[in-house]
Amino acid sequence: MSVMLDKLAAQESRRRAPGDAELAEHAARLSAQYFDGRARPTTVRWVTNQNTRWGSCTPAEGSIRLSHRLKGMPEYVIDYVLLHELAHLLVPGHGPDFWRLLEAYPRTERARGYLEGVVAAERLPHLTDAREE
Numbered sequence: 001m002s003v004m005l006d007k008l009a010a011q012e013s014r015r016r017a018p019g020d021a022e023l024a025e026h027a028a029r030l031s032a033q034y035f036d037g038r039a040r041p042t043t044v045r046w047v048t049n050q051n052t053r054w055g056s057c058t059p060a061e062g063s064i065r066l067s068h069r070l071k072g073m074p075e076y077v078i079d080y081v082l083l084h085e086l087a088h089l090l091v092p093g094h095g096p097d098f099w100r101l102l103e104a105y106p107r108t109e110r111a112r113g114y115l116e117g118v119v120a121a122e123r124l125p126h127l128t129d130a131r132e133e
């Protein structure tokens with residue numbers, strides 16, 4: 001666990017994460033590109049109180065929150081989580097309609113694999129030890 005967190009912390013300092021204003025810009029761009037601009041969030045921001053979910057949204061308010069744990073991850077991963085929450089403004093739940101929306105984003109599978117890898121690495125610290133440089 002600590003090895004993984006140290007690595008994430010190191011990545012975080014190397015790779016500058018977008019600020020809240022940039023997140024909102026990304027959201028607008030992604031919505032325009034993949035959803036014909038139909039998803040219109042009112043607020044998009046980072047939160048630090050969300051450790052079990054990468055992102056969440058409140059469709060009634062149009063607010064989207066991303067976990068600070070995503071900071072330092074590749075942009076395509078952050079964009080995927082953003083797009084995922086944008087899609088929830090249009091379709092609640094994870095039914096076929098929801099995933100059809102996300103199919104338009106070419107890196108959905110890759111981003112999901114990346115996030116699953118992070119979760120797996122945190123649950124199995126011996127694996128991260130084996131990879132330690």
Ligand SMILES: [Zn+2]
Pocket residue numbers: 084088093094
């Ligand atoms: Zn979801």
